[in-house]
Amino acid sequence: AVSTKDTLTSTTSDKNGRRQELARKDLASPDAHYNAIKSETDDEEDEIARVESSSLSTNRSRKVKVPRRITGEVPALKKLKKIELKPDLRVGDEVWAAWWENRGEGEVCQAESGGWYPGRIKRVREQGGSDYGPQRYYDIEYDDGDELHGVDDVYVVRKEDYELSTRENVARWKGIALETDDNSTDLWAKRMGWYSVTIDGDDYRFPYLSQALRAYDDSVVRSKGVNTYPSDLNLAEEWKFSKRIRKQDAREKDARTEEIARRLKGCSFNEAYGRYSAQISFSGVEKVTKNIGFYELKADAAFAYDEAAKKLGVAASRGLNYSSPDEHLDVRNREMEKRGISVNIATVKAKVADKTKDYKPADVKKKSDSTASSSDGTRKKKKEKKKKTPASKYELVTFNAGNNVFDTRIVDPASGRRIFLGSYEYASDAALAADLGIRHLRANNSIVNFASVDEYHEAKEEESATDTGKCSFTVAEIKLRVHAALKSKKTKKKSPAKSGPKSKPKSTANQAAKTNLLCPHVDPIYNALETKWG
Numbered sequence: 385a386v387s388t389k390d391t392l393t394s395t396t397s398d399k400n401g402r403r404q405e406l407a408r409k410d411l412a413s414p415d416a417h418y419n420a421i422k423s424e425t426d427d428e429e430d431e432i433a434r435v436e437s438s439s440l441s442t443n444r445s446r447k448v449k450v451p452r453r454i455t456g457e458v459p460a461l462k463k464l465k466k467i468e469l470k471p472d473l474r475v476g477d478e479v480w481a482a483w484w485e486n487r488g489e490g491e492v493c494q495a496e497s498g499g500w501y502p503g504r505i506k507r508v509r510e511q512g513g514s515d516y517g518p519q520r521y522y523d524i525e526y527d528d529g530d531e532l533h534g535v536d537d538v539y540v541v542r543k544e545d546y547e548l549s550t551r552e553n554v555a556r557w558k559g560i561a562l563e564t565d566d567n568s569t570d571l572w573a574k575r576m577g578w579y580s581v582t583i584d585g586d587d588y589r590f591p592y593l594s595q596a597l598r599a600y601d602d603s604v605v606r607s608k609g610v611n612t613y614p615s616d617l618n619l620a621e622e623w624k625f626s627k628r629i630r631k632q633d634a635r636e637k638d639a640r641t642e643e644i645a646r647r648l649k650g651c652s653f654n655e656a657y658g659r660y661s662a663q664i665s666f667s668g669v670e671k672v673t674k675n676i677g678f679y680e681l682k683a684d685a686a687f688a689y690d691e692a693a694k695k696l697g698v699a700a701s702r703g704l705n706y707s708s709p710d711e712h713l714d715v716r717n718r719e720m721e722k723r724g725i726s727v728n729i730a731t732v733k734a735k736v737a738d739k740t741k742d743y744k745p746a747d748v749k750k751k752s753d754s755t756a757s758s759s760d761g762t763r764k765k766k767k768e769k770k771k772k773t774p775a776s777k778y779e780l781v782t783f784n785a786g787n788n789v790f791d792t793r794i795v796d797p798a799s800g801r802r803i804f805l806g807s808y809e810y811a812s813d814a815a816l817a818a819d820l821g822i823r824h825l826r827a828n829n830s831i832v833n834f835a836s837v838d839e840y841h842e843a844k845e846e847e848s849a850t851d852t853g854k855c856s857f858t859v860a861e862i863k864l865r866v867h868a869a870l871k872s873k874k875t876k877k878k879s880p881a882k883s884g885p886k887s888k889p890k891s892t893a894n895q896a897a898k899t900n901l902l903c904p905h906v907d908p909i910y911n912a913l914e915t916k917w918g
Contacts, residue, residue: 482539565662650689683716697745778815
């Protein structure tokens with residue numbers, strides 16, 4: 385920034401230069417010279433005023449003040465005893481109290497069966513007592529003229545606290561915790577409770593919500609000072625902030641809200657209904673999609689998706705749209721402001737609760753469990769089979785987990801080549817094939833599985849008793865398969881190289897199919913394949 389002194393020095397030097405230029409010129413009249421000098425003087429004064437004004441305005445814009453409370457009574461910070469926690473309402477206080485039709489005095493009623501209405505305290509009576517003070521009964525005169533006598537203190541709330549607790553633009557108060565005493569005989573301590581705030585490492589308890597909120601806000605302003613933003617406080621309307629702070633806080637809040645609104649998922653606009661539909665999908669045995677209803681606001685449809693994800697137990701894996709209730713309210717308020725409409729959030733929450741009341745984590749776990757069982761069932765079944773007839777029981781027999789069969793391979797002692805003798809569903813059949821192959825190659829020093837055919841039949845009978853329904857081969861059929869496999873290995877010759885275009889290669893799958901005959905009745909099929917491929 386250019387100081388006033390430097391600006392004035394520059395202006396004076398420019399003026400002297402122009403005067404010297406005028407002196408060198410032959411002016412037509414003294415009036416012209418006077419008018420020129422006067423114009424320069426006026427320009428100098430205007431420049432001084434402009435620089436000073438700019439300097440003052442810059443200083444004002446840079447000056448930031450600590451937020452100042454303009455309304456609201458700040459409570460004193462002190463440790464309250466149990467007997468001081470219960471609200472002590474007086475005659476004439478404005479309250480909200482429960483109302484029931486045809487309720488007799490002293491009759492215990494549930495607040496859920498009635499409703500809450502504004503009124504004033506007409507009379508107060510005290511009876512008995514507990515660790516939290518005496519039980520109080522209030523005679524309420526409602527604003528519509530009705531009266532109700534003997535209303536328990538748990539069903540009477542100070543007007544300011546009721547209005548704060550039912551604010552639609554606030555989902556959760558900052559720094560406030562509601563505490564109750566489940567072991568107390570006092571109904572107020574069990575149901576209503578008090579409010580706790582942690583300030584400078586100490587816990588303070590307050591009987592009224594408004595007191596707790598203001599105490600927390602004061603502590604935030606004391607700790608943050610000029611860096612306090614309206615979004616840091618619960619009751620920002622009770623404080624005066626500088627325009628710069630308010631604008632900056634609004635810009636940051638709008639940016640956060642816009643980013644959240646941009647990445648909302650689980651909701652889409654339905655042109656037929658002219659509203660947003662909420663859906664959630666998850667995969668089980670098959671893909672399952674649950675419809676969560678139609679909503680006027682996209683923000684509410686995204687909220688319905690979040691609630692469904694929480695109840696279905698997929699919030700961690702699928703992710704949520706909102707990390708806190710405040711984000712939902714910020715997004716919906718912004719959407720309502722843009723569209724110029726208003727939607728009651730209580731109605732939306734009731735609708736979402738009704739739509740998702742039957743959603744349980746078991747809905748997903750059952751599907752995922754069945755999916756896991758379907759994907760692992762074959763593997764578990766094969767493991768069980770392998771355990772009953774382990775491949776290590778027989779030589780030259782391995783278990784093929786992919787096809788749930790036993791493969792037989794032997795080694796030709798003359799050439800060292802491995803020869804595949806086929807696949808069998810019974811391990812005993814595969815072991816007999818290995819023995820027959822070894823004997824055919826006259827490898828008498830090789831280990832065999834069965835010393836005689838009778839031993840094979842005993843093992844086959846024992847195995848088939850536990851594993852029924854499998855494809856079984858006779859000894860003669862196994863001999864034919866072994867001889868065919870050995871013969872194909874001996875007669876196989878390398879084809880001479882040809883200069884022309886390469887012939888179509890044989891399919892690996894079909895080539896394996898020729899020697900992997902699972903059952904005798906499928907032989908014609910493989911013969912047809914062999915004919916087709918030449």
